[in-house]
Amino acid sequence: MKSESAADSKSGRKLIILGFVTIGILFLLYSRYQDPELITPDAFDSIQRIAYGFYIILLACFGAITYGLYIFHKAKVERKEKDLFTIIAITTWNPKSRKIFLATFVGYGIFFSLVSGTLVYQPEVNFSIHYGAEIPSGFVAPCCDGPGYMPKVIIYLTEHVGLQIIPINLVLQVIVSYLVALNTSIAISAFAISRKDRSVSSIGAATGLFIACPTCAGTFLSIFIGTASGIALTVALTQLQTLFIAISIPILLIIPFIMAKKLRNADGSCKVDPTL
Numbered sequence: 001m002k003s004e005s006a007a008d009s010k011s012g013r014k015l016i017i018l019g020f021v022t023i024g025i026l027f028l029l030y031s032r033y034q035d036p037e038l039i040t041p042d043a044f045d046s047i048q049r050i051a052y053g054f055y056i057i058l059l060a061c062f063g064a065i066t067y068g069l070y071i072f073h074k075a076k077v078e079r080k081e082k083d084l085f086t087i088i089a090i091t092t093w094n095p096k097s098r099k100i101f102l103a104t105f106v107g108y109g110i111f112f113s114l115v116s117g118t119l120v121y122q123p124e125v126n127f128s129i130h131y132g133a134e135i136p137s138g139f140v141a142p143c144c145d146g147p148g149y150m151p152k153v154i155i156y157l158t159e160h161v162g163l164q165i166i167p168i169n170l171v172l173q174v175i176v177s178y179l180v181a182l183n184t185s186i187a188i189s190a191f192a193i194s195r196k197d198r199s200v201s202s203i204g205a206a207t208g209l210f211i212a213c214p215t216c217a218g219t220f221l222s223i224f225i226g227t228a229s230g231i232a233l234t235v236a237l238t239q240l241q242t243l244f245i246a247i248s249i250p251i252l253l254i255i256p257f258i259m260a261k262k263l264r265n266a267d268g269s270c271k272v273d274p275t276l
Contacts, residue, residue: 009071009072009075009076009079011068011071012067012068012069012070012071012072012073012075013068013072014068015064015065015067015068015071016064016065016068016069016072018064018068019061019062019064019065019068020061020065022057022061022064023058023061023171026054026057026058026061027147027148027167027168028147030050030051030054030147030150030151031146031147031148033047033050033142033143034143034144034145034146034147034150035144036143036144038143039142039143039144044142047142047143048140048142050142051140051141051142051150051151052140054151054167055140055151055153058167058170058171062174072089073089073092073093074089074093076088076089076090077089077090077093080269082264082267082268082269084257084260084261084264086270087260087261087263087264087270088182088186088256088257088260090270091185091186091189091260091263091270092182092185092186092189096188097185097186097188097189098185100181100184100185100188101181101182101184101185102181104177104180104181104184104185105177105178105180105181108176108177108180108181109173109174109177112173112176112177113173116169116173117164117169118163118164118165118166118169118170118173119161119163120161120162120163120164121160121161122160122162123160125160126159126160127156127158127159127160127162128156128159129159131156133156134156135156135157135158135159136155136156136157136158137155137156138153138154138155138156138163139153139154140152140153140154141153141154148166148167148168148171149166149167149168150167151167152164152165152166152167153165175249176248176249176252179249179252179253180252182252182256183252183255183256183259186256186259186260186263187259189263
């Protein structure tokens with residue numbers, strides 16, 4: 001049984017790594033098609049098909065990562081080792097934690113969509129009048145923008161509501177939503193964690209929210225340092241978007257291990273019963 005769990009754990013890791021590496025390669029390869037000179041009438045259909053293939057592969061990568069996380073998580077629970085990964089797995093395996101995880105993942109994902117511009121609501125703009133769009137309809141824009149921002153999916157749901165799916169935002173949304181949900185489900189179980197640790201986790205989640213919304217950060221800061229400075233900071237934060245990614249994701253990755261230490265008994269076992 002333990003040997004099978006060990007094999008599953010390794011398989012899970014391989015799938016997770018394969019998924020992320022493939023996404024990186026996919027973004028790198030597609031960036032080669034962002035030269036406007038390549039978009040000729042003869043080449044457009046071919047690049048459009050490549051754009052469709054991009055999203056098919058991206059979704060397959062998400063599937064591989066999700067399945068990899070599941071079998072890795074399950075293997076850790078079954079082996080009942082005393083490392084922090086096992087503590088995290090056991091803590092989030094019970095039905096209550098899974099419900100909290102799912103609710104947080106979906107809720108935060110929707111919120112992230114709103115502030116990042118993925119889910120668009122423009123009451124003052126009528127898409128059918130201003131853009132000549134059919135309602136409902138959608139299309140894939142294969143070109144042209146920076147690496148990670150194309151191909152873009154535009155969907156008109158109603159005259160005022162639509163979706164603007166940008167690859168890099170989609171990947172960040174899934175990653176940050178997963179990490180926030182993981183932190184939340186562990187934090188609820190870790191009732192004995194100090195107030196200081198919980199506040200750090202909240203900062204990580206808030207920073208993650210600002211990844212695709214530097215304007216939110218500028219608005220937040222302007223409350224304290226004035227409107228003019230807030231505008232200046234908004235511009236700066238737009239240019240330093242990568243910094244927010246670098247800050248939020250490591251914090252959200254580290255906090256579960258800090259909380260896991262609080263949930264580990266002196267003998268290394270977990271205080272949480274995974275069946276409850």
